[in-house]
Amino acid sequence: LLNDIAEKVTKSTGITCYVRSILNVLEALTKTNNIWELVAISHEPFICVIEILKELEKRKLVSITNVISLTNRGREILSTYMYCKKDYRCDKCSGRGILFNLLPEDVIKEYMKIVMNRPRPIQEFDQGFVTEDTALSRIAIMDQYGDVRGRDIFIIGDDDLISVALGLTNWPKKIVVLEIDERLVSYISKISNEYGLNIEILKRDASEPLPNYLVSKFDTFFTDPPEPLEAIKLFVGRGIMALRKEKSAGYISLTLIDSSIDKWREIQKMFLTQFNVVITDIIRDFNRYQNWDYITDMKIWKLLPVKQKPESIWYTSSLFRIEVLKNSKGFNERMKQDIYSDRENISR
Amino acid sequence: LLNDIAEKVTKSTGITCYVRSILNVLEALTKTNNIWELVAISHEPFICVIEILKELEKRKLVSITNVISLTNRGREILSTYMYCKKDYRCDKCSGRGILFNLLPEDVIKEYMKIVMNRPRPIQEFDQGFVTEDTALSRIAIMDQYGDVRGRDIFIIGDDDLISVALGLTNWPKKIVVLEIDERLVSYISKISNEYGLNIEILKRDASEPLPNYLVSKFDTFFTDPPEPLEAIKLFVGRGIMALRKEKSAGYISLTLIDSSIDKWREIQKMFLTQFNVVITDIIRDFNRYQNWDYITDMKIWKLLPVKQKPESIWYTSSLFRIEVLKNSKGFNERMKQDIYSDRENISR
Numbered sequence: 062l063l064n065d066i067a068e069k070v071t072k073s074t075g076i077t078c079y080v081r082s083i084l085n086v087l088e089a090l091t092k093t094n095n096i097w098e099l100v101a102i103s104h105e106p107f108i109c110v111i112e113i114l115k116e117l118e119k120r121k122l123v124s125i126t127n128v129i130s131l132t133n134r135g136r137e138i139l140s141t142y143m144y145c146k147k148d149y150r151c152d153k154c155s156g157r158g159i160l161f162n163l164l165p166e167d168v169i170k171e172y173m174k175i176v177m178n179r180p181r182p183i184q185e186f187d188q189g190f191v192t193e194d195t196a197l198s199r200i201a202i203m204d205q206y207g208d209v210r211g212r213d214i215f216i217i218g219d220d221d222l223i224s225v226a227l228g229l230t231n232w233p234k235k236i237v238v239l240e241i242d243e244r245l246v247s248y249i250s251k252i253s254n255e256y257g258l259n260i261e262i263l264k265r266d267a268s269e270p271l272p273n274y275l276v277s278k279f280d281t282f283f284t285d286p287p288e289p290l291e292a293i294k295l296f297v298g299r300g301i302m303a304l305r306k307e308k309s310a311g312y313i314s315l316t317l318i319d320s321s322i323d324k325w326r327e328i329q330k331m332f333l334t335q336f337n338v339v340i341t342d343i344i345r346d347f348n349r350y351q352n353w354d355y356i357t358d359m360k361i362w363k364l365l366p367v368k369q370k371p372e373s374i375w376y377t378s379s380l381f382r383i384e385v386l387k388n389s390k391g392f393n394e395r396m397k398q399d400i401y402s403d404r405e406n407i408s409r
Numbered sequence: 410l411l412n413d414i415a416e417k418v419t420k421s422t423g424i425t426c427y428v429r430s431i432l433n434v435l436e437a438l439t440k441t442n443n444i445w446e447l448v449a450i451s452h453e454p455f456i457c458v459i460e461i462l463k464e465l466e467k468r469k470l471v472s473i474t475n476v477i478s479l480t481n482r483g484r485e486i487l488s489t490y491m492y493c494k495k496d497y498r499c500d501k502c503s504g505r506g507i508l509f510n511l512l513p514e515d516v517i518k519e520y521m522k523i524v525m526n527r528p529r530p531i532q533e534f535d536q537g538f539v540t541e542d543t544a545l546s547r548i549a550i551m552d553q554y555g556d557v558r559g560r561d562i563f564i565i566g567d568d569d570l571i572s573v574a575l576g577l578t579n580w581p582k583k584i585v586v587l588e589i590d591e592r593l594v595s596y597i598s599k600i601s602n603e604y605g606l607n608i609e610i611l612k613r614d615a616s617e618p619l620p621n622y623l624v625s626k627f628d629t630f631f632t633d634p635p636e637p638l639e640a641i642k643l644f645v646g647r648g649i650m651a652l653r654k655e656k657s658a659g660y661i662s663l664t665l666i667d668s669s670i671d672k673w674r675e676i677q678k679m680f681l682t683q684f685n686v687v688i689t690d691i692i693r694d695f696n697r698y699q700n701w702d703y704i705t706d707m708k709i710w711k712l713l714p715v716k717q718k719p720e721s722i723w724y725t726s727s728l729f730r731i732e733v734l735k736n737s738k739g740f741n742e743r744m745k746q747d748i749y750s751d752r753e754n755i756s757r
Contacts, residue, residue, distance in 0.1 A: 079655045079735075080655050080656075081655050081657075082656065084555075085555070142559060143558055143559025144555055146552065146553055146555040146558075147552050147553060148553060149507040149509070149511050150506065150553070151505070151507060152501075152508075153499055153500075154506065156506040156507065157499070157506060158498065158505060159498060159499060159504065160498075160499050160500075161497070163497050164497075201497040204494065204495050205495060205496060205497045206494065207432075207494040210491055210493040210494075211490060211491025211492055211493065234491065307427045308428075308429035308430065308670070322687055322689070322732060322734060323687075323734055323735070326681065326685070326687040329677070329681050330681045330682065333677050333678045333682070334678065334681070337674070338674070339670055339671075339674040339677060340677060340688065340691060341673075341691065342691050342692070342693055342727075343691045344506070344690070344692065345506075345689070386425070386671055387425055387427075387671070
């Protein structure tokens with residue numbers, strides 16, 4: 062039965078769906094009736110979750126009204142698989158393993174204040190910013206690895222205002238931001254001037270090759286890219302180009318919502334073989350995102366079985382850390398295609 | 410100067426040493442004067458740390474007496490690099506992100522009791538077991554991912570007594586252990602009988618191919634392998650062979666003490682290209698190991714600049730989780746060579 066559903070979903074979405082994917086959805090339904098939470102808990106691609114639900118409904122394993130719930134039959138099937146998870150996440154660090162509140166108090170306070178007037182996320186650039194906790198946790202983990210103090214840091218796309226948080230610490234030697242969105246460019250410039258943060262912000266499209274003066278000049282890069290494979294190649298490839306070639310580090314966020322686990326495999330292959338870098342950390346659900354305004358304009362909205370906006374945080378991603386080693390290489394060709402959409406993308 | 414040292418160390422050890430590796434050692438020396446802690450904090454391969462110290466001493470950046478310390482010159486050099494890290498690890502979960510004490514109380518209590526009489530680690534099989542906290546944290550994270558309840562679990566080498574901890578929960582459908590050490594085989598059998606844990610334990614050398622009745626029969630595997638590349642290939646290859654081919658999961662421990670970051674890259678390439686699996690998590694320092702008796706018989710002991718036994722826990726490893734996907738494949742050939750030693754190995 063589940064095999065049959067997996068095949069159907071694979072065919073209709075073009076994304077490989079596994080029996081275990083369906084079990085992940087069924088199991089999540091024992092914990093929530095809300096579509097957004099369902100995606101969050103199951104850790105399956107949104108597009109697949111929707112198709113899985115359709116197939117489950119057809120077979121009367123799930124009922125969809127204004128809520129989504131397991132039928133008795135669904136419950137029975139799940140229990141034959143004895144598939145069940147328990148949450149052990151640490152409540153002190155939200156499962157991240159690090160405590161951002163060990164950062165200097167004034168950094169935390171100022172950052173919280175500054176973000177209150179930031180530009181709202183827009184769909185044009187696939188924006189959506191992380192919670193303040195997340196942004197600060199990123200600074201903490203980077204500092205834990207020696208990737209902040211005295212370092213030259215490069216940020217590709219900064220709707221999260223990571224540059225501002227970094228600047229407030231006063232630890233980096235240099236902070237350079239590549240940003241395409243005029244609104245963010247002026248906001249970050251304004252804040253940088255006001256607080257004396259010394260952030261260099263360049264209004265640039267990442268698909269243009271990096272100019273020479275940015276190549277091999279940094280110790281650390283950070284990016285939270287759009288997730289089509291080509292976009293990852295572009296953002297991470299540029300990041301690696303910007304790094305000095307000696308155990309410099311890159312931080313990358315990657316979801317299991319806009320990306321299937323099969324795409325993760327392709328991405329990791331690209332990291333290991335094309336870029337020849339090593340992955341030092343993958344921390345699940347490190348990044349939590351605030352809800353954004355354009356959710357009803359997204360591709361996913363039209364597909365939703367229950368049209369209901371999310372009421373709490375549901376969109377999360379893993380934090381990858383990579384290191385550049387001997388013979389690593391980046392990517393600096395011009396890229397022309399649309400980098401914002403693929404079949405797994407929920408936005409467009 | 411540091412470039413010169415890096416080259417020298419690379420030449421003498423055959424392991425790529427980076428300027429950043431030396432900085433990691435110098436930085437660690439601002440925090441400890443103890444060789445074991447130095448290795449732990451720097452996260453550089455032990456063999457390299459020793460050679461780096463030698464070169465630093467020659468250049469009077471470090472003084473080695475009965476303790477190891479930075480000279481003023483060493484401090485100056487480090488400060489020109491402004492290289493500095495801070496520890497943000499969560500004290501509630503020891504940086505693991507999960508709380509093992511959410512496991513049933515009696516599981517924790519019984520496990521703590523049982524391990525008190527376990528066989529001591531021996532060098533012949535490169536043994537060294539993890540702390541009770543670590544073993545229980547492994548169960549917790551596996552359960553968080555749905556890899557325990559109702560699952561068939563395969564363990565390759567079990568001096569950590571993971572099978573016992575799993576058995577005590579009563580959650581898995583089946584637990585099978587492959588173990589080469591007669592002492593562990595009988596200890597685990599005895600405990601399993603005494604507590605009715607239903608652990609199937611096979612006295613077998615992993616270098617023998619897996620018999621058919623173990624191939625494609627499990628949902629989860631666990632291994633904490635010796636770290637030469639061929640050993641990883643053997644242990645992880647066997648684990649993957651044992652798994653059903655549908656988003657089943659493998660857990661693997663890997664140090665940066667017995668393995669350089671360059672070896673990590675080779676290992677990850679093997680995972681991605683030869684095995685065609687995906688890495689879902691890499692959690693730094695998840696595993697902490699108790700000190701073992703044969704430390705003075707190890708290769709590393711003869712090389713130590715200060716002959717002093719470790720007084721607290723220093724040996725740690727990262728926890729990898731991988732998933733088997735469509736077209737993943739394992740490794741089931743017989744392997745004849747010595748799997749316990751390579752140039753990075755500290756034991757022999």
